[in-house]
Amino acid sequence: MTDLLAVRDLSVFYGARAQAVERVSFTVAPRAVVALLGANGAGKSSIMKALAGLIPARGEILFEGAPVGALTTRQRVARGIVYVPEGRAIVGSLTVRENLVLGGYQATAVQRRERMAMVLDLFPEIAPRVDGAAWKLSGGEQQMLAIGRGLMAGPKLLLLDEPSLGLAPLLVRRVFDRLAGIRRDGELAIVLVEQNLQMTMRLADGVHFLRSGRLVGHRHRDDLQTRAARQEVIDAYLGAAGQHAA
Ligand SMILES: Nc1ncnc2c1ncn2[C@@H]1O[C@H](COP(=O)(O)OP(=O)(O)OP(=O)(O)O)[C@@H](O)[C@H]1O
Numbered sequence: 001m002t003d004l005l006a007v008r009d010l011s012v013f014y015g016a017r018a019q020a021v022e023r024v025s026f027t028v029a030p031r032a033v034v035a036l037l038g039a040n041g042a043g044k045s046s047i048m049k050a051l052a053g054l055i056p057a058r059g060e061i062l063f064e065g066a067p068v069g070a071l072t073t074r075q076r077v078a079r080g081i082v083y084v085p086e087g088r089a090i091v092g093s094l095t096v097r098e099n100l101v102l103g104g105y106q107a108t109a110v111q112r113r114e115r116m117a118m119v120l121d122l123f124p125e126i127a128p129r130v131d132g133a134a135w136k137l138s139g140g141e142q143q144m145l146a147i148g149r150g151l152m153a154g155p156k157l158l159l160l161d162e163p164s165l166g167l168a169p170l171l172v173r174r175v176f177d178r179l180a181g182i183r184r185d186g187e188l189a190i191v192l193v194e195q196n197l198q199m200t201m202r203l204a205d206g207v208h209f210l211r212s213g214r215l216v217g218h219r220h221r222d223d224l225q226t227r228a229a230r231q232e233v234i235d236a237y238l239g240a241a242g243q244h245a246a
């Protein structure tokens, strides 16, 4: 089976000297959810932005077997690689509907209508607010909108950067439950960036641990089912940053 995504020796530099990501390699199988876990500054967002084509990177990125590293962000979106940035980045002054339409800017009118219905069905919290200003949504609802906007592009691979950031535990659970639903129903694969191991384990098939720009370990979800196993990887790879193991 061909991997949906194969990343080989990906490196990201900010300026001549600052290397944020160092020769990172991993693969994502079709429909898989692969998580990247690491402390603040470990290089998680840099990997995601490099995959999305938002920042330059060295190394090889193969998507559906074809190199995409030289493509623009827009071209990668057209192929099905869609980034949902951390901090939501919705346009507050636009309505919820307008934000969603923005996400589907490369789609046909028919696709946009279908996907809009799918997103509002998935996140019924925002459905009644669709013609209201996006800034009026709660933090959790804004996160739903941000994910919904990503889905409007019809992604094959969703790059989700800290969907739980700044959300109350109850809302985090809700967002992750919806993501688990999307995953069950569709063809979608996800690269998930998180700091919270417990939440990550609700969704991910496998977890890569990132420290100072390098992948330092990997665990399959089956190897992280017990509290002791989770504590072991936290001690080994994450230190104080990933202390929420329970
Ligand atoms: N635009 C930039 N210019 C210079 N350095 C940057 C830039 N963006 C990130 N860095 C640096 O690159 C490293 C990795 O940052 P990155 O944002 O990828 O980390 P992260 O794992 O996503 O962290 P967080 O959990 O805080 O979001 C950090 O040392 C950061 O300071």
Ligand SMILES: [Mg+2]
Pocket (backbone or CB within 6 Å): 044, 045, 046, 086, 161
């Ligand atoms: Mg980040």
